[in-house]
Amino acid sequence: MKNHWVTFFGGTIHVKVEGKGVERFINQLTRSHLTIWNVKRQGSLAVTFYIRLQDLQKLRHQVRGFDCKISFLTGQGAPFLWKRTLKNAGFFAGFFLFFVVITILSNVVWGIDIKGASPQMEHQIRKELDRLGVQVGKLQFFMDDVQTIQQKLEDRIPSITWVGVDLNGTTFQFQVVEKNIPTPPDKLPPQDLVANKKAVIVDMFVENGQKMVSINQYVNKDQLLVSGIIGNEHGSKQVAAIGKILGKTWYKSDVQMPLQSDFQVYTGSEKRKYSLQIGSVSIPLWGFGKIKYKNYDTEVEGKSIKFLKWTLPIKFKDITIREKEIVKRTYNEKQAINAAKEIAQSDLKGKIPSDAKIVDEYVLHQKVENGKVNLSIYFQVIENIAKAKPITQGDSE
Structure with missing residues (x-):
């Protein structure tokens, strides 16, 4: 039989025929166009061969006119394999259920270990972890990844x-470094306070030292503001001049703002x-x-599935598709100027001190040119x- 796949899915039967008319019976099967193969003689009165499962009834019909006895030795192919599988369905179902349960338990958080934190800090961290959904008994699929958890904890606990x-198997491990209360600064050496840039003095708060300038005075860079020699x-004697000198300074910013621009926004649909x-x-x-x-962004988050201590080549993927659209923004000249000022201010705030x-x-x-507003802003x-400047021996003389 050449087409083994066809016979496998259809099923085959290994048949044994015994009796005096075995040869005539085989010839009759051939004349009836019944497909048989692997015909082998088993002694003088018996023959074995294979026949398709679908020809079984035809075989029984043909044997009625002969003095032969038919016995079926084995069944092969998909129908018999399926039948044997159904007999063992309980075993396979139990094995599958065992695998599923172990896989689920291997992806559940069973421990949260926090090291390096005081009892009060550990209690605060555990409360924050509860808010983040990092809890014992919860599936890891529905938690943030370790980098996100780390970032959120650092942002929320100052x-x-x-x-x-670190996620070690089914246990989250946290290593904490707490902020130390700053120790009092060491005694400062003798120093002056000088200007770090040109400015007009608007206010002064001097803790130690002798004032050398007054309010509304214009000062140059490196000019002495507070002397450490009193x-x-x-x-x-020489002391460490300490204080804060507030001055009015100037910054120039050049900005371009197009009157028309396209940008992408999310619609909120996902x-x-x-x-x-x-x-x-x-x-x-x-x-x-x-x-x-029509337009969308796709965010994919994949989490590996574990089985006991092994990581399986299987990932649970959470895919978020967010709709976006192209929005054309058009400014008139006044609006473009205001927007340019906001951009310039935002850029400047990133350069100057926070206070x-x-x-x-x-x-x-x-100037409006080529569809853009060009601004120079002071x-x-x-x-x-x-800024502090140490007092040298020459300064004190």
């Missing part, structure tokens, strides 16, 4: 300097899909159907302009 997060003609990734094959679990969005304050702005140059900023 009293920790750093926290290391005393009179009868005697003097679709979630879940699937199992086995090697290069993806098996959808939830979220079927085509994506109806500095922008108090005024002046447009030096304004900003007035109030900031601490004092």
